[in-house]
Amino acid sequence: GAVVSQHPSRVICKSGTSVKIECRSLDFQATTMFWYRQFPKQSLMLMATSNEGSKATYEQGVEKDKFLINHASLTLSTLTVTSAHPEDSSFYICSARAPGGQGMVAKNIQYFGAGTRLSVL
Amino acid sequence: AQTVTQSQPEMSVQEAETVTLSCTYDTSESNYYLFWYKQPPSRQMILVIRQEAYKQQNATENRFSVNFQKAAKSFSLKISDSQLGDTAMYFCAFMKHGQGGSEKLVFGKGTKLTVNP
Numbered sequence: 001g002a003v004v005s006q007h008p009s010r011v012i013c014k015s016g017t018s019v020k021i022e023c024r025s026l027d028f029q030a031t032t033m034f035w036y037r038q039f040p041k042q043s044l045m046l047m048a049t050s051n052e053g054s055k056a057t058y059e060q061g062v063e064k065d066k067f068l069i070n071h072a073s074l075t076l077s078t079l080t081v082t083s084a085h086p087e088d089s090s091f092y093i094c095s096a097r098a099p100g101g102q103g104m105v106a107k108n109i110q111y112f113g114a115g116t117r118l119s120v121l
Numbered sequence: 122a123q124t125v126t127q128s129q130p131e132m133s134v135q136e137a138e139t140v141t142l143s144c145t146y147d148t149s150e151s152n153y154y155l156f157w158y159k160q161p162p163s164r165q166m167i168l169v170i171r172q173e174a175y176k177q178q179n180a181t182e183n184r185f186s187v188n189f190q191k192a193a194k195s196f197s198l199k200i201s202d203s204q205l206g207d208t209a210m211y212f213c214a215f216m217k218h219g220q221g222g223s224e225k226l227v228f229g230k231g232t233k234l235t236v237n238p
Contacts, residue, residue, distance in 0.1 A: 032223050043228045112166035
């Protein structure tokens, strides 16, 4: 099946620093990637939709300048949490999709990374 | 806007027994997809099963099957012969049909399923 790699799995940083999270589709080209945030014991909250080569579309209430998303290639999207603060501590998950399907990758399915646990001290 | 409701925050089942998780949704779309995702303690989201709204036949994947009632906007998941590895959060999700690739998943709040030995 499709593999989406997310790195790092865990990061601890000091308040005020920036943190970059990478999301890679390992065996397919993902024209669209999604970034989610998940608080403990809650559901996934979509933060933004990232299309290769264009600006990300952010959900209402998500600060664009705080959460910078870059989707420079068909296999890589990055989320940078700028000037992180303790309230940004959370579990961040990416997903990738190949709308038309590719090989073993089914169309219209989002494949998820394993998530990144961010702790801001 | 679409909404997905999972009315059972927690459920438990004995190993080898059958359990059904409920999901209802609200939409004005006629063509869409429905999914069940599983999130075990590792927190990796895993697709369990999917259903395309235009298909009347209920989807089945080994021990997992759905009861899709389009008119009632209901999409329940049945797990047969429950195994300890089925212990996880289960999320029901909706996605409207589109060709652009940016269609979003709308998730329910989840049901925490515990399989007891």
